[in-house]
Amino acid sequence: MNKFFQIVAHIFLIVFAAELVFAIFLLLGDIYHLLIGLASVFQPEGFHILGRSNYWVDFAFVMFCLTVALFIYGITQGKYAYRVIKHTLYFDDLPASFDGFTLTQISDVHAGSFTNPRAVQKGIDLINAQKSDLFVFTGDLVNNASSEIVPYIGHFSQIKAPYGQFSVLGNHDYGDYIKWPTEADKIKNLDQLKAYHKDLGFKLLLDEHIELHKNGEKIILAGIENWGIGFGERGDLNKALKGTSVNDFKILLSHDPSHWDAQVKNNPSKIQLSLAGHTHGMQFGIEAFGIKWSPVKFRYKHWAGIKTENNRYLNVNRGFGYLGFSGRIGIWPEITVIELKRK
Template identity: 45%
Template sequence: MIVFNTIVLLLIDFYIYKALRATRIRWVASPLFPKIWWGYSLLLTVCIFVSIYVSIPLMFRSIILVAFFLTFISKFTFILILLADDIRRGGLWLKRLLIPKKKQIAPAEDSDASLPEKPVKGISRSQFLTKAGILVAAAPLAPLGWGVISGAYDYRVRREKLYLPNLPSAFHGMKIGQLSDVHSGSFYNKTAVQGGVDLLLAEKPDVVFFTGDLVNYLASEMRDYQDIFTKVRAPLGVFSTLGNHDYGDYHFGPEPSAAKAKNLQDVKDTHKVMGWDLLLNENRKLKVGNDEIGIIGVENWGTGRFPKHGRLEQALQGTAEMPVKLLLSHDPSHWRAEVLARPDVDVMFAGHTHGMQFGVRVGNVKWSPAQYIYKEWAGLYRQGQQQLYVNTGFGFLGYPGRVGILPEITVFELIRGEKPSRKNA
């Protein structure tokens, strides 16, 4: 697959290169241009293979990933414009082929059947589109580059009040902190990560939830960051669950193997070493004085191609008498697929979407391509008496940055009672 993708990318390079060389742009006509163009493509291809098959420092791997991502986005944008022009030119060629010249009535630019097109006012339409394509292709570089420089570790604390009519009085005002989607294998700045953890601890939460995806692929990715996340502690405990990336499927494949099983056990052991209570289709009673509520945690369960290890009914066993049940489940698609059928689950805490690390989230206004995949993708949702909160993640994956959808630390306050209406608010 890697070899096939490399061939496709090199064909795209060749297609764009030929289009650029056909223009009258001075720097493209320079003898140095082919060396720079193909030298960069070759170097980037080699670096991608090295980052996949050779163990190199995370910083260098991240630099390679940034270069590849920005290059791919720019070339993909450019090639769409080139294809549109080639389709247009192909239509003109077909028209000239099928319709006799005497019957053709066309503007002066298209009146000559020969190719390439004659310049009109100093530039042909194809040259104009090619040059415009260069500008359009360069446009994403600024925001995406800024998203790497500024957005990747620009942690933001988001606050929510959760109104629960059956909440025992001892839990009124309790603060819950939530982290999700750490993806430690993507980090390259320990100081910045420590800053994010410090932001959470400064909120002094009574309890902390972690809703999955501690790593990208391997448990070893936590080696450099375990000491930082060990500091995530709370008086009533830290409760965690697993996400789709924690099972090793993306590295070892979907089939069982001894190496894959060991890696998963190492991930589980990492939670234990950090002092986090990993809930694997089970529950805990959280007690304050004589009152108690239920903390339920399921393994990853997602619709579509994502693994379904979660066993909700198993996790809920023994919780019938608990007045409030708080569920940790990584994938928000689990909410509509199974959780809404269990009205005794009051709130589900999820992550997974990252808000696609791109979009707009200002006040009540939010947009991201994630919304075309997930009905619930960021923030608080309510249906009947049940609530879902989707955390857009602490870390990043793929694109090593964030634009508009910044890394999130969520702090909830539990409120005993009904949510006031807007008239009474």
């Protein structure tokens, strides 16, 4: 029944979006002809309104068909059209031994939404092909239940990096969005999910940090439980940083980018790089021809890519999986590769 409802909902969404585009272009055609008619008031033959031309009707129909095709592509192919996006970031205080250090980040797997294991495997292969020094996952492994990741443990456990694989929890990982028989069942689900992180080979950071050492120098990798405005403020940043120095070079894993604005970018203990996800770029938008737009911009000031402020960086990953709408249009699933460079 849920599958049937999903299919019906997606058909409705496609038709609604295509009809909306069709209506917009017909309206533009009507406005154009009205303006031409108004201009003709100043002509000897006087005012007249031109009728709707076949050109505008045909053009609107073409846009209708293109919209349908775009949504079909997004549902059948776009949601697995993994992109590698690379950034090189420069720091004054990066330890010299870590100059050129690379990390790969993914976020928002949402394993319960996957329907094509072979396509997911292509994404895993692409992650490993980056040969980064470090791998990090910034939350939302599942939609609701820990069992959703079980069919994909064999896939994600293939991810390996010389300095390890690390992860944090996202808002969906706590099971807040479905009804559990008892509170004990909900707690058991979360405990099981934490165990699955271990099965994946991921070290789950729960308001804690670890040190990465190279040639006698170190950087700090910290991770907190989900902290997001409107999505649960569970994480304790101070606890995660306890025992670190103000001058340590720090990388923070924090699922929700709203945490960066609220607690990180002006924190007395400098956090040079924060890695987040959560937004998915709303799985719909445009990033082409110098345009970067998604409806999610009305909820989050920074919803994808690199942001810098106060000599600190934030990267928001567009997500590896998908949720709700079973597709992606214009905002493709992302594998981020970041190279750390010393100025």
